[in-house]
Amino acid sequence: MSLRGRLLAASLVLVALGLFVVGTATYIAFRSFLLHQVDAQLIADAQSLQKANFRNRSVALGLVYVVYLNADGTPVQAPNLVPKTPPPSLPANLPVANDLTTATPHTLRSQGRGWPRYRVLAAPASALDPTITMVVGIPLTDEANDLARLVTVELLVGVAVLLAAAMVGSWLVRLGLRPLQEIETTAESIAASDLTERVAVDDERTEVGRLGRTLNAMLARIEAAFEEQRRSEEALRASEERLRRFVSDASHELRTPVAAVRANAELFRRGGENHPEDLPRLMARIESEAARMGVLVEDLLLLTRLDQGRALEQAPVDLGALAAEAVEAARVIEPDRPITLTVSGSVEVLGDKDRLRQVIDNLLTNIRRHTPAGTPGWVSVAEVGTGPAARAILEVADGGPGIDPDDGARIFERFYRADTSRSRDRGGSGLGLSIVAAITAAHGGLASATNRPEGGALFRIDLPALVEAARPEPMADDDGEETGPETATGGPGPAPGNGSQPPETATGPPGLPPIAPGLPPSEWLPANGAEGLRAPGTKTRA
Numbered sequence: 102m103s104l105r106g107r108l109l110a111a112s113l114v115l116v117a118l119g120l121f122v123v124g125t126a127t128y129i130a131f132r133s134f135l136l137h138q139v140d141a142q143l144i145a146d147a148q149s150l151q152k153a154n155f156r157n158r159s160v161a162l163g164l165v166y167v168v169y170l171n172a173d174g175t176p177v178q179a180p181n182l183v184p185k186t187p188p189p190s191l192p193a194n195l196p197v198a199n200d201l202t203t204a205t206p207h208t209l210r211s212q213g214r215g216w217p218r219y220r221v222l223a224a225p226a227s228a229l230d231p232t233i234t235m236v237v238g239i240p241l242t243d244e245a246n247d248l249a250r251l252v253t254v255e256l257l258v259g260v261a262v263l264l265a266a267a268m269v270g271s272w273l274v275r276l277g278l279r280p281l282q283e284i285e286t287t288a289e290s291i292a293a294s295d296l297t298e299r300v301a302v303d304d305e306r307t308e309v310g311r312l313g314r315t316l317n318a319m320l321a322r323i324e325a326a327f328e329e330q331r332r333s334e335e336a337l338r339a340s341e342e343r344l345r346r347f348v349s350d351a352s353h354e355l356r357t358p359v360a361a362v363r364a365n366a367e368l369f370r371r372g373g374e375n376h377p378e379d380l381p382r383l384m385a386r387i388e389s390e391a392a393r394m395g396v397l398v399e400d401l402l403l404l405t406r407l408d409q410g411r412a413l414e415q416a417p418v419d420l421g422a423l424a425a426e427a428v429e430a431a432r433v434i435e436p437d438r439p440i441t442l443t444v445s446g447s448v449e450v451l452g453d454k455d456r457l458r459q460v461i462d463n464l465l466t467n468i469r470r471h472t473p474a475g476t477p478g479w480v481s482v483a484e485v486g487t488g489p490a491a492r493a494i495l496e497v498a499d500g501g502p503g504i505d506p507d508d509g510a511r512i513f514e515r516f517y518r519a520d521t522s523r524s525r526d527r528g529g530s531g532l533g534l535s536i537v538a539a540i541t542a543a544h545g546g547l548a549s550a551t552n553r554p555e556g557g558a559l560f561r562i563d564l565p566a567l568v569e570a571a572r573p574e575p576m577a578d579d580d581g582e583e584t585g586p587e588t589a590t591g592g593p594g595p596a597p598g599n600g601s602q603p604p605e606t607a608t609g610p611p612g613l614p615p616i617a618p619g620l621p622p623s624e625w626l627p628a629n630g631a632e633g634l635r636a637p638g639t640k641t642r643a
Contacts, residue, residue: 150235
């Protein structure tokens with residue numbers, strides 16, 4: 102049987118039980134009331150007969166059975182019978198009530214079929230002759246008919262009440278179970294892989310409401326678990342794809358120098374004896390390719406160590422001085438390229454000096470490889486914010502063609518290069534910016550890239566500043582004006598231009614202040630005309 106049927110059946114059983122108890126109580130109370138009236142009439146008739154001489158026929162008896170008995174129980178005279186009603190069956194030991202005020206009548210069966218019953222009372226016929234016993238009885242025909250009618254009415258009313266209770270109960274049960282039907286529908290939808298379905302909860306104070314709330318909480322956890330599993334599977338697939346691409350790119354990058362080494366060795370083996378003058382040139386090529394393989398392997402090893410989360414050296418590093426060293430080295434490598442350095446105050450961070458220097462060197466190398474010769478570059482170091490929220494900002498910009506919007510989202514990926522032809526005269530292995538992002542993240546920072554409004558690419562390194570470090574006092578020059586740190590420049594600022602703005606790319610650990618997408622470089626650090634990224638309060642020296 103269904104839950105609805107069981108609830109309805111239980112309700113009807115309870116209603117029927119209630120009707121039975123009420124009907125029985127009503128029947129007993131009504132029967133007691135009727136017998137009380139009959140007893141009162143019976144005592145009153147007995148008192149009237151007792152006061153009169155039993156031989157006096159002037160007493161109107163009506164529908165009352167009266168018989169006078171001797172001491173041996175034989176009738177003194179013919180009894181007064183009730184018309185069309187058999188007399189009662191009198192027992193031999195019928196109690197005789199000497200005091201009618203306290204007498205208790207008895208119910209006796211009639212002779213023959215036993216129906217109707219009589220209410221009978223026995224008492225002395227008179228005080229003058231106590232040997233004569235008077236037996237008075239009243240048939241309970243009318244009372245039995247009244248009780249039968251009462252039972253009939255109760256049955257009819259009970260059936261009507263049960264029918265009404267069945268209809269109302271069915272409606273109430275259906276109304277009460279409607280939330281369960283909705284839960285069933287929701288469960289079917291969830292079984293059909295729709296985990297976003299939720300149970301509608303109208304009132305959480307009810308049992309069904311609490312059940313719906315509990316189910317919704319469970320469904321939310323199940324959906325979160327499935328979503329986490331889906332993300333894990335997607336991340337796993339993406340990781341496998343990156344691993345395959347990494348292995349493919351690494352194989353490709355290593356195959357070229359290995360093939361070059363083999364080719365030069367084979368060339369020397371075949372013609373070395375006849376052309377000894379080619380030996381230095383061939384050995385130089387082999388050494389160059391071996392060095393290239395060594396750099397690639399070292400870069401891969403560094404990235405692997407950073408991925409494993411190995412701790413870097415932690416020491417105070419003057420970021421401005423480190424940038425000055427890197428800029429000076431870049432000018433030595435390419436004297437014709439003007440590079441402007443701007444350092445605002447003393448900017449110190451806690452980290453690995455060699456790795457941070459590698460970050461700056463990689464960014465400057467990126468300028469040399471991806472911009473035409475003589476294209477200016479700018480390096481800016483400044484501290485933003487105060488207290489624990491202070492950040493050390495390193496920016497490296499160039500006046501080149503900028504970052505293609507299609508390349509912006511993948512610019513920090515390993516082995517990714519905008520030059521798909523992988524020419525060896527332009528660009529390296531494609532690990533430089535990946536190393537920049539990995540080292541920055543290992544220092545708790547954020548690496549990002551965008552285009553300058555004036556044209557050219559701009560890379561930003563955001564690191565936690567070392568706020569405990571002492572800051573140097575401002576120095577005054579000859580004319581008494583306070584100046585900030587010196588700024589070296591190797592050429593004019595960038596020419597105005599319009600550069601496309603690719604989507605900003607950022608890598609680093611979670612929890613760091615994000616860089617707003619599309620934030621112009623002029624809002625990263627204040628710019629001032631041709632001096633490009635010069636920070637406020639600094640001067641530029643040619």
